[in-house]
Amino acid sequence: MVSRLVVLGIVVAIAIVSVAAYLLVYRxxxxxxxxxxxxxxxxxxxxxxAGGSTWIQPQMEVWIRxxxxxxxxxxxxxxxxxxxxxxxxxxxxxxxxxxxxxxMPTQLYENATKIYGKVVTIPDSIGAVAFIYNIPGFKGTxxxxxDIIAGIYTGKIQYWDDPNITAINPGFHFPxxxxxxVHRSDGSGTTFTLTLWLQKSSEVxxxxxxxxxxxVNWPVDQLGTGLGGKGSAGVTAYVKQNPWSIGYVELNxxxxxxxxxxxxxxxxxxxxxxxxxxxxxxxxxxxDLSQLPTVLDNWYPYAGIFMNIKAQGAYPIVGGSYLxxxxxxxxxxxxxxxxxxxxxxxxxxxxxxxxxYVPLPSAVAQKLVNELSNDITCNGKPVTSLIGx
Amino acid sequence: MKYGVKIIKNxxxxxxxxxxxxxAALVGAMLVALIYYSLPALMREGLSxxxxxxxxxxxNFFGGFAAVYGTFIVSLAAITIAMPLAVGSAIFINEFAPDxxxxxxxxxxxxxxxxxxxxxxxxxxxxxGPMLNPTLFTWLHDNLGFLPIFSTxxxxxxxxxxxxxxxxxxxPFASSLVREVYVGVPRIMVEGIYALGLTKWDAIRIKLSxxxxxxxxxxxxxxxxxxxxxxxxxxxxxxxxxxxxxxLSPGITIPSLIANQFGSAYTQIEQSxxxxxxxxxxxxxxxxxxxxxxxxxxxxxx
Amino acid sequence: MRAREVxxxxxxxxxxxxxxxxxFxxxxxxxxxxxxxxxxxxxxxxxxxPPLPGTNDLGGIATVLxxxxxxxxxxxxxxxxxxLLSAIYIVLHEDxxxxxxxxxxxxxxxxxxxIVVGISVFLIxxxxxxxxxxxxxxxxxxxxxxxxxxxxxxxEAMRIPxxxxxxxxxxxxxxxxxxxxxxxxxxxxGVVTGVLVGMAKIFGETAPLLFTTATSFDIFxxxxxxxxxxxxxxxxxxxxxxxxxxxxxAWGASLLLSLIVLSxxxxxxxxLGRGGRYA
Numbered sequence: 001m002v003s004r005l006v007v008l009g010i011v012v013a014i015a016i017v018s019v020a021a022y023l024l025v026y027r028x029x030x031x032x033x034x035x036x037x038x039x040x041x042x043x044x045x046x047x048x049x050a051g052g053s054t055w056i057q058p059q060m061e062v063w064i065r066x067x068x069x070x071x072x073x074x075x076x077x078x079x080x081x082x083x084x085x086x087x088x089x090x091x092x093x094x095x096x097x098x099x100x101x102x103x104m105p106t107q108l109y110e111n112a113t114k115i116y117g118k119v120v121t122i123p124d125s126i127g128a129v130a131f132i133y134n135i136p137g138f139k140g141t142x143x144x145x146x147d148i149i150a151g152i153y154t155g156k157i158q159y160w161d162d163p164n165i166t167a168i169n170p171g172f173h174f175p176x177x178x179x180x181x182v183h184r185s186d187g188s189g190t191t192f193t194l195t196l197w198l199q200k201s202s203e204v205x206x207x208x209x210x211x212x213x214x215x216v217n218w219p220v221d222q223l224g225t226g227l228g229g230k231g232s233a234g235v236t237a238y239v240k241q242n243p244w245s246i247g248y249v250e251l252n253x254x255x256x257x258x259x260x261x262x263x264x265x266x267x268x269x270x271x272x273x274x275x276x277x278x279x280x281x282x283x284x285x286x287x288d289l290s291q292l293p294t295v296l297d298n299w300y301p302y303a304g305i306f307m308n309i310k311a312q313g314a315y316p317i318v319g320g321s322y323l324x325x326x327x328x329x330x331x332x333x334x335x336x337x338x339x340x341x342x343x344x345x346x347x348x349x350x351x352x353x354x355x356x357y358v359p360l361p362s363a364v365a366q367k368l369v370n371e372l373s374n375d376i377t378c379n380g381k382p383v384t385s386l387i388g389x
Numbered sequence: 390m391k392y393g394v395k396i397i398k399n400x401x402x403x404x405x406x407x408x409x410x411x412x413a414a415l416v417g418a419m420l421v422a423l424i425y426y427s428l429p430a431l432m433r434e435g436l437s438x439x440x441x442x443x444x445x446x447x448x449n450f451f452g453g454f455a456a457v458y459g460t461f462i463v464s465l466a467a468i469t470i471a472m473p474l475a476v477g478s479a480i481f482i483n484e485f486a487p488d489x490x491x492x493x494x495x496x497x498x499x500x501x502x503x504x505x506x507x508x509x510x511x512x513x514x515x516x517x518g519p520m521l522n523p524t525l526f527t528w529l530h531d532n533l534g535f536l537p538i539f540s541t542x543x544x545x546x547x548x549x550x551x552x553x554x555x556x557x558x559x560x561p562f563a564s565s566l567v568r569e570v571y572v573g574v575p576r577i578m579v580e581g582i583y584a585l586g587l588t589k590w591d592a593i594r595i596k597l598s599x600x601x602x603x604x605x606x607x608x609x610x611x612x613x614x615x616x617x618x619x620x621x622x623x624x625x626x627x628x629x630x631x632x633x634x635x636x637l638s639p640g641i642t643i644p645s646l647i648a649n650q651f652g653s654a655y656t657q658i659e660q661s662x663x664x665x666x667x668x669x670x671x672x673x674x675x676x677x678x679x680x681x682x683x684x685x686x687x688x689x690x691x
Numbered sequence: 692m693r694a695r696e697v698x699x700x701x702x703x704x705x706x707x708x709x710x711x712x713x714x715f716x717x718x719x720x721x722x723x724x725x726x727x728x729x730x731x732x733x734x735x736x737x738x739x740x741p742p743l744p745g746t747n748d749l750g751g752i753a754t755v756l757x758x759x760x761x762x763x764x765x766x767x768x769x770x771x772x773x774x775l776l777s778a779i780y781i782v783l784h785e786d787x788x789x790x791x792x793x794x795x796x797x798x799x800x801x802x803x804x805x806i807v808v809g810i811s812v813f814l815i816x817x818x819x820x821x822x823x824x825x826x827x828x829x830x831x832x833x834x835x836x837x838x839x840x841x842x843x844x845x846x847e848a849m850r851i852p853x854x855x856x857x858x859x860x861x862x863x864x865x866x867x868x869x870x871x872x873x874x875x876x877x878x879x880x881g882v883v884t885g886v887l888v889g890m891a892k893i894f895g896e897t898a899p900l901l902f903t904t905a906t907s908f909d910i911f912x913x914x915x916x917x918x919x920x921x922x923x924x925x926x927x928x929x930x931x932x933x934x935x936x937x938x939x940x941a942w943g944a945s946l947l948l949s950l951i952v953l954s955x956x957x958x959x960x961x962x963l964g965r966g967g968r969y970a
Contacts, residue, residue: 057928218629226639234624404776408774412838517713670804
């Protein structure tokens with residue numbers, strides 16, 4: 001007599017296989033191209049997988065919910081796994097849209113074009129890097145320059161009463177206290193934006209060889225006065241706990257939590273500017289449109305286009321967050337869904353931003369939408385020609 | 390009885406041996422994946438991935454010595470704190486606690502071990518750290534700062550803070566290991582001790598020396614557990630790529646480094662370097678297990 | 692002599708207090724911060740989806756709760772049979788090479804950093820086998836973490852009835868299936884404990900999920916192949932966000948998670964009987 005356990009095992013195995021087969025087929029059915037007929041967005045049933053940047057995640061939740069109420073059949077998931085993983089997984093085909101706080105590096109862009117042919121890149125929102133500090137007894141706003149920040153994080157400026165600092169902050173008697181420099185422990189687009197800006201703006205930074213990236217080797221760590229906090233929350237916690245410390249956070253984080261921020265000198269104008277929605281907009285609105293790349297281009301060389309803008313009241317450390325997706329599709333339902341989502345983000349989505357997330361100038365957004373409508377294609381045809389019904 | 394054993398061994402055991410094979414295959418597959426993905430970094434940099442203290446994505450060079458060093462320091466410090474507490478509480482529970490209290494403590498013991506680590510991490514960062522730093526840690530630096538291990542000023546995250554939180558997490562496990570071995574001291578011996586008119590204090594001392602070797606084994610096991618802890622340590626160790634003799638200095642451990650940076654690693658080399666550090670952890674864990682097994686086997690327990 | 696005993700008592704008492712006080716401190720903190728959140732949100736905390744950031748809404752954690760239950764359930768379905776069958780083999784062949792190697796393997800698995808488990812499972816099942824990122828892959832990662840705990844506990848539980856089985860097998864000429872059934876039934880207290888302890892452990896795991904699950908908290912997972920998220924991941928993400936209402940949700944979720952884990956342990960303790968020990 002065959003053991004009852006074995007029979008049970010076989011039954012369970014058959015059950016599992018049938019369920020799996022059903023699901024795979026069911027999922028597969030939903031994603032096949034519509035063929036020659038026009039696609040009615042209201043009747044679309046597609047799943048889009050997106051992921052990457054943690055900075056854009058709260059905003060993504062808002063966008064996804066709003067978009068889903070417009071198109072209930074399009075289901076979008078977003079994983080805040082990190083900008084690097086977002087792009088890597090886009091290349092691995094795990095995500096349909098990869099989000100990163102800096103455009104994907106040129107090497108990866110070239111890999112992406114090898115895999116997908118063409119890739120579209122758009123900025124989805126703009127942010128800025130703000131400095132917070134904990135100086136007992138200090139009132140008012142701390143002034144900083146790129147060289148001072150570079151000096152602090154490379155360990156060349158170690159004490160608060162350093163002449164570089166006191167020169168531009170008269171009116172406060174700084175004691176001879178060690179500066180505790182707080183940075184990010186996790187890989188972060190904020191770090192990338194800051195270090196890229198320092199590379200552009202400070203000879204001290206350039207000659208230190210630290211460079212720029214999601215993660216850098218902070219020389220101040222080796223001195224024992226550097227700390228890495230997890231997320232802007234971690235950085236803020238360390239700054240709050242330590243008198244005589246300084247750290248950097250995302251602008252939206254500083255605004256929502258009412259943190260006192262430092263004024264940073266814009267190298268292009270010499271002005272000391274306090275980071276805020278307005279000062280970031282001042283920078284954005286003065287960007288030369290003709291300098292912008294198209295959606296099909298490699299945006300990495302343009303990562304710093306929003307920085308050091310020569311305009312009144314323009315904050316210098318400004319960077320965007322970006323979305324990448326393949327440009328050409330064979331699955332027209334997916335192509336339409338992705339186009340609609342990106343278009344929504346560039347248009348209506350820019351009016352549904354959380355506090356501290358800065359909108360794109362409308363001229364820029366419009367230019368990008370126009371390009372997307374031609375450059376996202378399915379089976380050779382621009383996706384807009386497929387929408388109807 | 391021996392006859393029965395022989396019969397069972399001669400039967401076929403398809404399902405259960407298949408199970409063990411599947412589990413072994415899973416572990417094997419994981420090991421193979423780790424080795425495969427570690428190769429690019431190892432081939433490019435050799436062992437300097439582990440021995441050099443220079444983690445510089447910009448220069449595409451990944452020397453993770455700071456993380457290796459930090460892993461050892463935090464784990465060793467944690468076990469140094471945990472072991473006396475584990476032994477002490479095990480003795481208390483077995484020798485002094487009234488029955489009801491014993492049952493209660495044993496129950497709590499196991500629950501503590503199961504509390505999600507993310508909660509330990511937050512508590513450590515937002516509550517425990519801010520309490521310890523200005524008090525105990527500052528005292529250590531001010532009064533014992535001539536010792537290299539307390540020579541830096543506490544600034545928030547540190548090896549010691551992470552080690553303390555880790556100790557809190559592994560003490561329950563270590564305590565239950567010690568308890569089990571302690572209870573295993575033969576009754577004949579215990580009765581003999583009291584028959585000779587010795588006191589409780591003497592009894593405890595004798596029992597401890599009897600199980601000393603097993604304590605070492607328990608120590609290895611608890612240490613191995615501590616090495617792999619990720620979230621709680623990542624939030625309290627300070628996140629600085631630094632190597633310091635001072636326990637009060639911020640640092641980094643291998644699991645923390647991986648958790649922090651794997652999501653932003655977009656070059657193959659960077660991911661590979663992180664995974665090769667993970668491979669090292671695997672090997673260290675294996676070493677500790679083997680050592681613990683050898684020691685425990687000789688001690689006669691388990 | 693009296694003094695020495697008092698000394699022993701006070702030292703060990705101090706050690707005990709230091710060992711257990713942090714638990715009450717942490718529990719106290721969670722209860723203090725979480726109770727007000729749960730009170731404000733009410734039953735909706737279990738039924739609603741998480742709130743939009745920066746609002747005054749508390750919403751609920753229904754989506755991640757469902758996700759957690761799904762992946763813990765699936766992980767148990769995968770891990771329990773493997774654990775129990777492996778435990779049976781190890782118990783009955785205790786001195787054989789395979790059993791000893793198996794035992795070492797289990798101890799090794801317990802020591803894996805959970806984040807490495809998550810990454811390796813993603814690499815093997817998500818990428819190499821092309822399954823992608825979904826509940827199934829997350830469950831496999833959790834199952835790998837669960838297996839050693841459940842197996843070791845089950846081995847301890849079945850050791851005791853083992854001698855009975857040997858006699859019975861010799862006398863009756865039983866087959867594998869019957870012997871397994873007897874062991875499981877006789878050791879059922881410890882076996883159930885093992886499964887419960889394993890489940891409690893993986894319920895609270897964060898690190899392996901960071902790279903295998905979604906962090907979209909609005910959707911309900913509706914199949915083993917759909918993206919999923921879990922309660923510990925929500926806590927992790929929300930607590931580090933800038934938004935106060937998200938912080939509150941994180942505290943409420945922490946309290947809820949702790950309560951769930953504690954109840955599973957309570958059930959496991961009951962199953963094990965008085966004075967028993969977890970392996």
